Amino acid sequence: MLRKKGFTLVEIMIAVVIIGLLLSLAVPAVVKVFGKSTVTRFISDLKVVSNAFEYFSFEKGFYPPEASAGEMPVGMTGYLRDFPWGLTTCIGGQWDWQNDETVSGGIAVQDHDLSEDMLKSIDEEVDDGDLNAGNFTANTTRCTYVLH
Numbered sequence: 001m002l003r004k005k006g007f008t009l010v011e012i013m014i015a016v017v018i019i020g021l022l023l024s025l026a027v028p029a030v031v032k033v034f035g036k037s038t039v040t041r042f043i044s045d046l047k048v049v050s051n052a053f054e055y056f057s058f059e060k061g062f063y064p065p066e067a068s069a070g071e072m073p074v075g076m077t078g079y080l081r082d083f084p085w086g087l088t089t090c091i092g093g094q095w096d097w098q099n100d101e102t103v104s105g106g107i108a109v110q111d112h113d114l115s116e117d118m119l120k121s122i123d124e125e126v127d128d129g130d131l132n133a134g135n136f137t138a139n140t141t142r143c144t145y146v147l148h
Helices: 011-060 116-126
Strands: 093-099 103-111 136-138 140-147
Touching: 011 103, 011 116, 116 136, 116 140
Parallel strands: none
Antiparallel strands: 093 103, 103 140, 136 140
């Protein structure tokens, strides 16, 4: 009896099921690592930006005037020379400098893409872990870090 070489349908299906199981284990781990790296990158960016504004304030004796989201505050170009202030942040949305009656010296991101859990992770690193109080506050569309 002559047999053709190749795989049977059953063998191919078993291989597909095994690959599917491996992917179902790997994908959540990759998503978790990606989320953690996003949080770490944002915290790093936040430190760079806050240091620049603090240095400006130390040299000038005041914070720069408020600017619109994505717009570099007046006088900050030299302090944030290589920082992509006008581009989309690593968490989505635009950087926004606040310096008005409600917030004096606040770095914000308008229209971010983070989940509440990721925001809490950031808050635990830079503040008190409470998104509704302290120097770092956040809601579903905006997060703000107050410098003073």
